[in-house]
Amino acid sequence: MKTVLTIAGSDSSGGAGIQADLKTFEAFGVFGCSALTVLTAQNTKGVTNIQEVPASFVREQIQTVLDDFEISAIKIGMLFSNEIINTVREIIKDLDIPIIFDPVFISKAGSKLLNDDAVENLKTLFKYSTIITPNLYEAKALFNYDKLDEESIKKINNLPCKVVIKNDKVQKDEKLLSIDTLFEDKEKKVFYTKLIDTTNTHGTGCSFSSAITANIALGKSIEESIKISKDFIYYAVKNAPNIGHGMGPIAHKKGFECLTN
Numbered sequence: 001m002k003t004v005l006t007i008a009g010s011d012s013s014g015g016a017g018i019q020a021d022l023k024t025f026e027a028f029g030v031f032g033c034s035a036l037t038v039l040t041a042q043n044t045k046g047v048t049n050i051q052e053v054p055a056s057f058v059r060e061q062i063q064t065v066l067d068d069f070e071i072s073a074i075k076i077g078m079l080f081s082n083e084i085i086n087t088v089r090e091i092i093k094d095l096d097i098p099i100i101f102d103p104v105f106i107s108k109a110g111s112k113l114l115n116d117d118a119v120e121n122l123k124t125l126f127k128y129s130t131i132i133t134p135n136l137y138e139a140k141a142l143f144n145y146d147k148l149d150e151e152s153i154k155k156i157n158n159l160p161c162k163v164v165i166k167n168d169k170v171q172k173d174e175k176l177l178s179i180d181t182l183f184e185d186k187e188k189k190v191f192y193t194k195l196i197d198t199t200n201t202h203g204t205g206c207s208f209s210s211a212i213t214a215n216i217a218l219g220k221s222i223e224e225s226i227k228i229s230k231d232f233i234y235y236a237v238k239n240a241p242n243i244g245h246g247m248g249p250i251a252h253k254k255g256f257e258c259l260t261n
């Protein structure tokens with residue numbers, strides 16, 4: 001069985017972070033290991049508190065897993081502090097494993113998931129990443145991304161990794177579409193689904209990146225992995241359990257079932 005590792009934060013509400021990653025891995029039939037970076041006290045309305053895991057213990061979790069399993073792909077999510085970013089970089093710089101890096105800043109409900117002094121440091125992980133998966137907000141903060149600005153697109157094309165920018169929206173023939181844009185080998189490819197009018201989107205970013213991770217582990221190309229993952233998220237949102245009083249979680253298992261039926 002293909003085995004993958006996620007290095008990310010815990011979301012006590014179960015919709016995002018490590019919990020979303022493991023549910024996604026399970027849905028796609030890959031075995032998920034996890035190394036926790038932070039614990040969040042959180043529900044669908046927001047994060048009330050964050051407890052950092054000591055960086056030495058983050059290191060030990062990752063190393064212990066790598067010592068035992070043959071890991072086919074690694075997903076990196078919430079890193080929160082410079083200390084944890086530095087620790088993760090020290091480990092991944094010597095690995096020859098595809099890395100899917102979600103440069104997490106802020107949750108769907110608007111909670112801060114990264115210290116302000118750590119934004120620049122996130123960029124030091126790009127050269128060890130196969131692909132990074134910022135949302136539109138994160139792409140703007142990281143490289144001043146603007147889809148109409150040639151300069152910012154040039155900047156993205158010159159990064160040492162592939163980039164998929166999530167969460168853009170466009171109107172086409174009176175329909176609203178959800179758009180993800182892949183920048184790979186200086187070419188741009190656009191993936192879209194219908195935009196669902198809902199607030200049940202908690203964890204979509206994490207789940208999208210972990211679905212890409214699972215598919216890369218299963219031997220799919222980057223492009224195929226993104227297409228499958230985008231459709232998976234569409235169905236997972238469409239079948240959301242509609243629980244909680246804020247941004248509700250999505251349905252990983254049902255999403256996968258709809259994708260494959």
Ligand code: PXL
Nearest residue numbers: 009010011016017078107205
């Ligand atoms: O979606 C980003 C994210 C990542 N990691 C954790 C989170 C969230 C969003 O809520 O809670 C732990």
